[in-house]
Amino acid sequence: MKHIYNEGSSDRTLLLLHGTGGTEQDLLQIAEMIDSSANVLSVRGNVSENGMARFFRRLEEGVFDEEDLIKQTKDLNDFLTKASGDYQFDRDNIVAIGYSNGANIAGSLLFHHEQALKGAILHHPMVPRRGITLPDLTGMNVFIGAGHNDPLCTEAESKELYEILEGNGAHVTLHWENQGHQLTLPEVDAAKLWYKEKF
Ligand code: MLT
Helix, strand or coil, X not given: CCEEEECCCCCCEEEEECCCCCCCCXXXXXXXXXXXXXXXXXXXXXXXXXXXXXXXXXXXXXXXXXXXXXXXXXHHHHHHHHHHHHHCCCCCCEEEEEECHHHHHHHHHHHHCCCCCCEEEEECCCCCCCCCCCCCCCCCEEEEEEECCXXXXXXXXXXXXXXXXXXXXXXXXXXXXXXXXXXXXXXXXXXXXXXXXXX
């Protein structure tokens, strides 16, 4: 996968996953704000939707191609394992930071692959899949940044994701803003405070 790796001075690695149409550059500043000592692995989505990079295909806005989601999630999980060997970072100490489509594939890692991540900051995520059994998420810390007026990731869906993750053992913080689907500075500040408390 096309990516950037910047070595830090701590044992933690931040995995950055951009939104639709983004690149591996998008969340670098946010990673710096959240934890400037961590390694950074920022990945570009492998799927192109009319030239816009994404992490998996969708059938229409908000409707995921589940088969592709499952495949791309596995590929990303395998890539993390390979990258940890190539760059010599701790595979068991990865915290994902994802926005929108990137938050959705990070959520999908939690739904499908036990211990893929140590924790996750999900900015405006959706429920990646329904009706499946999740791995045991005991001890997993997750921050959800949601919008009361987010038309894509609705209030109800944000709460549903919170319930599913909590129901499988994760500790989830659900933070609300009022700026639609946008990722705003107050939301990043809230994620930063959460991260400092949890890690
Ligand atoms: C998705 O397809 O992952 C969501 O609709 C969010 C987005 O537009 O990327």
